[in-house]
Amino acid sequence: MKTKEVVLSILEQKKNTYVSGHAISEAAHVSRTAVWKAVEELRRAGYEIDSAPKRGYRLAEGSDVISAEGIAVCLSHKVLAERIVVFDELESTNLTAKLNVISGMTGKSVIIARRQSAGTGHGKTEYHSPEGGIYLSLIKEPQREEPRLKAADIGRTVSAVIAGESGKETRLDKATNRIFIGQQKVCGVLTEIIADLETGEISAYIIGIGIQLAGIRKNRMIAALIEAFLGENA
Numbered sequence: 001m002k003t004k005e006v007v008l009s010i011l012e013q014k015k016n017t018y019v020s021g022h023a024i025s026e027a028a029h030v031s032r033t034a035v036w037k038a039v040e041e042l043r044r045a046g047y048e049i050d051s052a053p054k055r056g057y058r059l060a061e062g063s064d065v066i067s068a069e070g071i072a073v074c075l076s077h078k079v080l081a082e083r084i085v086v087f088d089e090l091e092s093t094n095l096t097a098k099l100n101v102i103s104g105m106t107g108k109s110v111i112i113a114r115r116q117s118a119g120t121g122h123g124k125t126e127y128h129s130p131e132g133g134i135y136l137s138l139i140k141e142p143q144r145e146e147p148r149l150k151a152a153d154i155g156r157t158v159s160a161v162i163a164g165e166s167g168k169e170t171r172l173d174k175a176t177n178r179i180f181i182g183q184q185k186v187c188g189v190l191t192e193i194i195a196d197l198e199t200g201e202i203s204a205y206i207i208g209i210g211i212q213l214a215g216i217r218k219n220r221m222i223a224a225l226i227e228a229f230l231g232e233n234a
Contacts, residue, residue, distance in 0.1 A: 074223035
């Protein structure tokens, strides 16, 4: 891990608590100067990090930049953190996930982008994906004796997670797997499969989820979605 990632992991685990520069340098096995440089880099990336003489550094409670380290803190099954990869930008998380299954491009099963340049919805419609939303694709391998996943069941699971994390009542449009809060569309779900054309045997489900909803804790929402779909196989 890069020094920046190690420092972020330490600050995420002690969120809203000051951690001394000495303690961070000891844990990260780097100099105090390297810690300071890593903190400055994180600040430029948008993390709210306070500093105080003789107290150290503190990641603000409200800081919620999407990161593997921030998601990991929210996971019950910590082993799932090893499956996560976060990109600043992708054309499409579903496209990257499919390439991942075919070529093992990253070896990860949770593909996240802070923004997408060519996100798509049902019928290949354009899905506008600016920074500030949640865009991820989960690669779920079918388990032996497990019934085939249905799009509506996936939509219901995502809808329940959003309701639980936002505290608001959600409504699922079963025809499109779009999720609404009141009249506002807050989420789209696009599920694709990779299968053998001759036998019809499915090797992987690609569950693409895009959420645009103000006031949610993004890292915690992503962790809840990962647990909902991959937690039983952690």
